[in-house]
Amino acid sequence: MEIRVLKYFLMVAREESITRAASMLHVTQPTLSRQIMQLEEEVGVKLFWRTNHNIVLTDDGMLLKRRAQEIVSLAEKTQEEFAHREEALAGEISIGCGETGNMAFLSDCMVRFRREHPLVRFQIYSANADDIKERIEKGLVDLGLLMEPVDIGRLEFIRMPKQERWGVLMREDSPLAAHAHITPEDLMGMPLILVGRERVHSELANWFGDVYESLDIAATYNLFLNAANMVERGVGVALCFQMESFASGLAFRPLSPVLETGAVLAWKKNQPFSPAARKFIDTARKYILRDRKERE
Numbered sequence: 001m002e003i004r005v006l007k008y009f010l011m012v013a014r015e016e017s018i019t020r021a022a023s024m025l026h027v028t029q030p031t032l033s034r035q036i037m038q039l040e041e042e043v044g045v046k047l048f049w050r051t052n053h054n055i056v057l058t059d060d061g062m063l064l065k066r067r068a069q070e071i072v073s074l075a076e077k078t079q080e081e082f083a084h085r086e087e088a089l090a091g092e093i094s095i096g097c098g099e100t101g102n103m104a105f106l107s108d109c110m111v112r113f114r115r116e117h118p119l120v121r122f123q124i125y126s127a128n129a130d131d132i133k134e135r136i137e138k139g140l141v142d143l144g145l146l147m148e149p150v151d152i153g154r155l156e157f158i159r160m161p162k163q164e165r166w167g168v169l170m171r172e173d174s175p176l177a178a179h180a181h182i183t184p185e186d187l188m189g190m191p192l193i194l195v196g197r198e199r200v201h202s203e204l205a206n207w208f209g210d211v212y213e214s215l216d217i218a219a220t221y222n223l224f225l226n227a228a229n230m231v232e233r234g235v236g237v238a239l240c241f242q243m244e245s246f247a248s249g250l251a252f253r254p255l256s257p258v259l260e261t262g263a264v265l266a267w268k269k270n271q272p273f274s275p276a277a278r279k280f281i282d283t284a285r286k287y288i289l290r291d292r293k294e295r296e
Contacts, residue, residue, distance in 0.1 A: 090119035096132030096144035143267035157266035164241040167254040181256035191218035191236030
């Protein structure tokens, strides 16, 4: 299975048209059609449903699309790492990041690093901790900023300095906005918007105690901006971290009793890194340890 053919397949999947894909790839339509047919023969399944107007992925095609994106991304990343090996420190460092105030700390570290190594650039992939951890293990990102709770048994990590405080995001006209703190009982009967991660649900269930099973869960989310949008539109109130700023018309109130979550900067054990990624990990570790000592 050639990388080139997988790129062809991904272009066809994106354009849903052999003609448009061939034009984008600068190959002839018969050539591209033949490559796709040979790929279907190689994997032994039908990848596209063909109609008079367009072609769409089958279920097997959707699975191959996901795998092909990972394979092509990893191949391109590997090629770039070797391209810069003999030059001044350069290349791309890929980091998966959850939504956390610790991103500001990591950004400061990136600024300091680029002052010494201006040819290095960063690729940031935003997702929840479970998705980022999977990409670390597959080698698709160099390291990840993961919100706990998360299984880091197979990863090396540095604990980040900031603890995230949980609270409730609501509209300013919500009755809850009159409260200084939010208790489990305050949320009974309220439509709630919760983080989608199962591990987080367990943490929240412990905080809610006996009332957890009686909650009205209206929606779940994995990106804060989507949660804020749902709150603004009246879907419910969202349990989330305290952020630096919120959209106009929204208010945040912390939980009582206090509930806090930590974060780690993690990477795969015994992973061969590019010189740039290895240097950045060393820099981040020193920066974090120095900050920790200053706080003490």
